[in-house]
Amino acid sequence: MAITKTHELHGRRWGRNLGVALCLIGFAGLMFALTIVKVSRGDPMQAFDHQFRPEMDRTETEPAR
Amino acid sequence: MTDVSNSLSRTPEAGFGDYVALLKPRVMSLVVFTALAGMVVAPGAGALHPVEAFAAILFIAVGAGASGALNMWWDADIDAVMRRTAGRPVPSGRVAGGEALAVGLGLSGLSVMMLALASNLVAAGLLAFTIFFYAVVYSMWLKRATPQNIVIGGAAGAFPPVIGWAVATGGTSVEAWLMFALIFLWTPPHFWALALFMKDDYHRAGVPMLTVTHGRRATRGQILAYTVALVPVSLALALSSVGGPLTLAVAVVLNAVFLHGAWAIRARDEAVAEADAYAVEKRVFRFSLSYTFLHFAALMAERALSPVGLGGW
Numbered sequence: 001m002a003i004t005k006t007h008e009l010h011g012r013r014w015g016r017n018l019g020v021a022l023c024l025i026g027f028a029g030l031m032f033a034l035t036i037v038k039v040s041r042g043d044p045m046q047a048f049d050h051q052f053r054p055e056m057d058r059t060e061t062e063p064a065r
Numbered sequence: 066m067t068d069v070s071n072s073l074s075r076t077p078e079a080g081f082g083d084y085v086a087l088l089k090p091r092v093m094s095l096v097v098f099t100a101l102a103g104m105v106v107a108p109g110a111g112a113l114h115p116v117e118a119f120a121a122i123l124f125i126a127v128g129a130g131a132s133g134a135l136n137m138w139w140d141a142d143i144d145a146v147m148r149r150t151a152g153r154p155v156p157s158g159r160v161a162g163g164e165a166l167a168v169g170l171g172l173s174g175l176s177v178m179m180l181a182l183a184s185n186l187v188a189a190g191l192l193a194f195t196i197f198f199y200a201v202v203y204s205m206w207l208k209r210a211t212p213q214n215i216v217i218g219g220a221a222g223a224f225p226p227v228i229g230w231a232v233a234t235g236g237t238s239v240e241a242w243l244m245f246a247l248i249f250l251w252t253p254p255h256f257w258a259l260a261l262f263m264k265d266d267y268h269r270a271g272v273p274m275l276t277v278t279h280g281r282r283a284t285r286g287q288i289l290a291y292t293v294a295l296v297p298v299s300l301a302l303a304l305s306s307v308g309g310p311l312t313l314a315v316a317v318v319l320n321a322v323f324l325h326g327a328w329a330i331r332a333r334d335e336a337v338a339e340a341d342a343y344a345v346e347k348r349v350f351r352f353s354l355s356y357t358f359l360h361f362a363a364l365m366a367e368r369a370l371s372p373v374g375l376g377g378w
Contacts, residue, residue, distance in 0.1 A: 012080040019081030030123070033116045034183055041114070 088130025
């Protein structure tokens with residue numbers, strides 16, 4: 001018997017690994033596309049993380065005269 | 066020397082298709098369609114970028130699939146004794162119960178989080194509540210406890226158009242809740258028609274389906290009652306701001322056919338039904354699938370025709 005003979009199980013594992021890989025690639029592609037869409041539209045790219053960020057403050061202030 | 070191939074042929078290792086089956090793809094297709102309809106007919110739909118819309122529908126579908134996986138994990142014991150569900154991945158042994166739970170929980174978290182990031186918190190909150198309602202309220206609390214399981218549990222299947230609406234508008238409105246009510250009231254006659262011709266399945270599984278607890282005669286009456294209650298909701302949706310002449314015409318025809326079928330079911334007894342192998346019940350069950358599909362298709366067609374001045378009121 002040839003040592004390279006594959007069992008049906010190997011085909012199933014290959015199919016499962018390929019399926020997971022394609023899902024991950026698709027997910028990464030979708031995240032990239034979503035990021036491009038949101039950045040292009042000017043959506044805020046930062047969120048609160050326990051530290052004040054002046055660039056996130058949307059309240060308009062009168063410039064000092 | 067040990068025969069390795071023999072032991073390998075009995076391995077329960079699942080293929081990719083088994084994990085897909087865990088997500089109930091047929092239910093997912095209805096969820097995708099109704100969520101898409103809710104999103105397309107909503108007032109702010111035009112402002113959505115196609116990538117955002119695609120991502121939102123995908124994550125709603127994944128959330129629905131996750132709740133299906135949780136349902137299969139919890140209901141594996143009763144699925145195993147019902148003919149219709151015995152071949153599902155968990156009862157057939159192709160996927161372990163713990164794996165189904167892990168897939169369900171993992172995809173639930175992922176879908177809600179991603180919908181919040183891709184769309185908004187209202188849509189994500191509604192999706193989280195839908196998953197909780199289907200997996201916990203319906204599967205764990207109601208399904209084995211009350212013959213009203215299908216009625217109340219139907220709410221889980223009715224949320225997708227509301228979520229789709231929330232994706233486009235950031236909130237909900239009376240039109241979205243009319244779409245919810247349409248699916249909510251459609252679910253009992255749809256499932257009870259199935260329960261009538263899946264005779265012994267629910268009885269053997271010990272699920273308190275209306276056919277088991279109140280008898281088949283009462284179930285036939287309830288199918289007619291819910292089909293009658295469906296009519297005003299369907300017409301109200303057609304007369305709302307998302308409807309139009311086309312939707313109204315489609316709604317009138319669909320309700321007339323559904324009512325005729327429900328009346329025919331009500332007029333039959335078990336002896337007549339058994340004589341023709343539940344032909345009417347099976348026909349009404351199949352038609353009920355077209356009922357929802359055509360209703361939502363008409364709403365989307367109405368929206369598609371409105372730019373050329375043909376759709377809408």
